[in-house]
Amino acid sequence: MIAVVDPVTLACAVSFVFFSVYTIALGIYGFMRTGFAAFFLLIVASAIGLAVSIANVALVYDSYIGMRLLGRGGWQIFYYVFYSIQPIGSLLTAVAMTMLTVWIMRRSHQPFEPTAGRCTEKVEG
Numbered sequence: 016m017i018a019v020v021d022p023v024t025l026a027c028a029v030s031f032v033f034f035s036v037y038t039i040a041l042g043i044y045g046f047m048r049t050g051f052a053a054f055f056l057l058i059v060a061s062a063i064g065l066a067v068s069i070a071n072v073a074l075v076y077d078s079y080i081g082m083r084l085l086g087r088g089g090w091q092i093f094y095y096v097f098y099s100i101q102p103i104g105s106l107l108t109a110v111a112m113t114m115l116t117v118w119i120m121r122r123s124h125q126p127f128e129p130t131a132g133r134c135t136e137k138v139e140g
Contacts, residue, residue, distance in 0.1 A: 056111035
């Protein structure tokens with residue numbers, strides 16, 4: 016028995032793959048520019064999201080693929096790993112976003128430093 020593929024659901028599942036690839040690229044860019052550990056955590060979380068998204072596309076396209084490829088025991092293990100890994104990715108994202116938020120808040124409370132070439136003092140003449 017083969018399930019009917021819903022094009023809207025499949026398109027949504029594929030969009031998650033593209034979003035994961037984008038966030039990996041964005042995390043790499045941020046990490047290369049700043050070296051912040053928060054961006055490394057976002058890269059790892061996005062890689063987990065990419066793996067989950069690819070598996071989700073396969074399951075949306077053919078919901079019985081897991082049973083056929085892995086058998087009953089393998090499918091059960093995959094099922095638990097598939098659902099257990101998602102909160103880990105979310106936790107990594109939350110930790111990274113917390114780190115970035117703390118950094119932004121600390122940075123915003125620093126005294127303002129004028130840019131070079133800008134005169135803030137009154138020139139007497």
